[in-house]
Amino acid sequence: MCRLALKTASEAFSPYEVLQGMEAMQEGYDGSGLGLLLRGLDFDDYTYNTKNPVLSGIAHTEEAWDRLRNYMDSHGFELKYDHDFDTAPGHLKAHNRYRYFLRVYKLPQSISEKSEEEIEHDLMMTRLALRKDGELHGDDLTVFSFWPDVATIKEVGWPLEIGDGLRLFDNRIKSRVCMAQGRQNTNYGINLYACHPFFIQGIATMTNGENTAFVPIRDWLLGKHFPGYTGYQSDSETFTHILHYTLKQLKLPLQAYKHIITPLRGDELANHPQGDFLRGLRDSCRRLIIDGPNAVIGTLPDETCMLVMDQKKLRPATVGGRPGAWAIASEMCGVDAMVPDRDPSLDFQPMREHTILVPPERKELTIWSQHDPYPLGQAA
Known part of the structure; x- marks a missing residue:
């Protein structure tokens, strides 16, 4: 298992805050890689x-x-x-x-x-x-x-050691969104390109879990002959590319991502108000169905943040916060470290049908279910 942490706030903050959230979950990774992705950049010595x-x-x-x-x-x-x-x-x-x-x-x-x-x-x-x-x-x-408006930092080592080594505590670079993943090296050699988050054309995701359907998904994506669908030093990079395919090529809204990677059962689709469309989407994208366990956290260019789980729900994740500041983490202690001044009774752990969204205005969470209808128009 890896550990994931994300903070999104209306006011830019230091990535060191998220590294401290990672430190609270340190038993979940082994120092074989840390990845940071920052959006909404603020440099202290440069007007960006x-x-x-x-x-x-x-x-x-x-x-x-x-x-x-x-x-x-x-x-x-x-x-x-x-x-x-x-x-x-x-x-x-x-x-x-x-x-x-x-x-x-x-x-x-x-x-x-x-x-x-x-x-x-x-x-x-x-x-x-x-x-x-x-x-x-x-x-x-x-x-x-x-x-x-995106900066990415990856290195081998423990989060706070890397933060200290790169002096990320000095507030010279801050952001409104910071994603972090501490890697547990289970399947591949130590390679910086295997560190999450993964990124393609403004879209980023990171994952805790294993994608046991990796090979057929990778081969299907490679068959699209899109130049950015390459690399695959980690099986989790396919999640980023599936999200890209959903938004950029199919031009569907974000809610469609969950229907592609974990479609509803046939009996559930029969009772869904958009069942015919979703059944066709499932059939045409059948090779993109994931086999978990996975928790996937993503961010978009407008600073929307997202959390989804797979059907098995064996890789936990929690979201909590307050208006203006929200956190998503693999463990509750990670959320505590990043947004301590919140009401923890309002924290939410999604089930297999949920997509959790923190919109750019950051006033409140949006909890969307696959059983609900969603807009079928152009992706944002």
Whole structure:
């Protein structure tokens, strides 16, 4: 089992707060990987234009660092800000790290004048090209995300050790949403690309559990020949790509995600007001049905946060909070650490049919059931 923690708040906060929530659940992971994804960025030494994409990753050698800078320069990306982590290496297990980077770029005119869909495609392809470059040079360059208002940090080690090593407690970088996963290495070797959260075109998810239907789901996604459906160093990356497929390609609303990964039974669909449509959706996406146990937490570009469970419900998760600040965690103690000033009697643990949403305004939770009708229009 891994451990998951997410905090979302109207006022930007330090990612160190979420690392403290991870510390409260430390018996659930083994230090083989920590992933952080931040949305709604706030830098203390830079006024950030949220239209500019942020490139996140690690250059393991000076040569990789030079190739990265040359690639971005040669493709017309103008560097606007380069975050200095001011690392304290004694706290970090990894030694072959030349430079951690969060670099804000202005888009070249050749890209900025394109449609939104084309810009999203170009950002994705830039990330994939840099990742491929690192792989061709002995994995000396690791790139996690390249997207507006998103920063991703991943490293091997224990959460607070990594937070101390990267000085994440100094409030120089804050965000309104922070996702964190502490990895329990069960299926694969230690690989930074296997650390959650996973990210594609503004969509991020992280998972506690195992996707035993991984191979047929992966093969189905690969068969779509979409460039971003690649990697798969972890079986959980398929959850991110299924959510992307739901929203971006099928153009269905977020509620459809639950109907795809864990469809209702035939007798339940027979009594559902949209049963005919959902039966067709189930049949056409049958290969995307997951086999748990899983708890999946996701976030979207508008800062919506989501929690869903699979049918087996053997990977717990709890959500709690107050207007303006909410937390989702694998254990109640994680929620306690992140939002202590709440009414814990209002905490909620979803059942297998629920999708829990924290909307961008963060006033209250939305608890939606698969048995309820949902809008069939265009995805947001």
